[in-house]
Amino acid sequence: MAPLIQAENLVKIYRMGQVEVPALRGVSLTVEPGEYVAIMGPSGSGKSTLMHILGCLDRPTEGSYRLEGREIATLDEDQRAEIRKRRVGFVFQQFNLLSRLTALENVEVPMVYLGMPPRERRKRALALLERVGLAQRAHHRPTEISGGEAQRVAIARALANDPALILADEPTGNLDTRTGREILALFRELHREGRTIVVVTHDPEVAQEAERIIYLRDGKVVPKL
Ligand SMILES: Nc1ncnc2c1ncn2[C@@H]1O[C@H](COP(=O)(O)OP(=O)(O)OP(=O)(O)O)[C@@H](O)[C@H]1O
Ligand SMILES: [Mg+2]
Structure with a gap:
């Protein structure tokens, strides 16, 4: 099978007026379908920049990024948005739920973008909330649930488009240890079901859950920190 992710020599330079900030300086990596990979590195080493790509x-300033064999580096914003909505699920440290929508409606959002009929998406959203153990919170808004519950909703939302790739940037960063472990258990189950997961973390306990750790330092992959 072809790699899910194949990145070659990724360079990312942010331009701020006259100043150039190099965030990635030639990152190459491969992730196979079904792998569970952690990315670790000091603050500012380029982890989030890599996740965004x-x-x-x-998109990278230079280099090649192929997702499921398709070159992404040369695609424009609309083309990338199209791939994102079909193939990628995101989980963020701050959950990023829409505060005016209920848990159920938040999970429905990606399916609205996919043009799924309301009945179908409502049914699927409920099933996903059940999947993460939150069916009983379906009609709560983000302010009416705990942080751990909010992250579960975010994970259900990330699964809504049946993504080829789940990306999580510090998914337990805002949670206490016990709640963080519940989220890790959920990732473990998703991995067992064959999902591909890439997680950025500072936390060795989170990284240890993965099958493999990629270390970044100063925008480069290094053997260890
Ligand atoms: N939008 C941006 N514009 C300019 N510079 C940026 C931008 N985003 C990130 N940078 C810079 O690029 C470098 C890498 O940032 P990045 O956010 O990828 O680091 P990180 O490893 O995720 O750090 P942290 O662990 O603190 O989240 C840093 O020097 C940062 O200041
Ligand atoms: Mg970051």
Whole structure:
């Protein structure tokens, strides 16, 4: 099978007026379908920048990024958005739920973008909330649930488009240890079901859950920190 992710020599330079900030300086990596990979590195080492590229939110200044064999680096914003909505699920440290929508409606959002009929998406959203153990919170808004519950909703939302790739940037960063472990258990189950997961973390306990750790330092992959 072809790699799910194949990145070669990714360079990302942010331009701020006259100043150039190099965030990635030649990152190459491969992730196979079904792998569970952690990315670790000091603050500012380029982890989120890399995640944005892997998630097709941004494109590299130089280098090649192939997702499921398709070159992403040369695609424009609309083309990347199209791939994102079909193939990628995101989980963020701050959950990023829409505060005016209920848990159920938040999970429905990606399916609205996919043009799924309301009945079908409502049914699927409920099933996903059940999947993460939150069916009983379906009609609560984000302010009416705990942090751990909010992250579960976010994970259900990330699964809504049946993504080829789940990307998580510090998914337990805002949670206490016990709640963080519940989220890790959920990732473990998703991995067992064959999902591909790439998780950025500072936390060795989170990284240890993965099958493999990729270390970044100063925008480069290094053997260890
Ligand atoms: N939008 C941006 N514009 C300019 N510079 C940026 C931008 N985003 C990140 N940077 C810079 O690029 C470098 C890498 O940032 P990045 O956010 O990828 O680091 P990180 O490893 O995720 O750090 P942290 O662990 O603190 O989240 C840093 O020097 C940062 O200041
Ligand atoms: Mg970051």
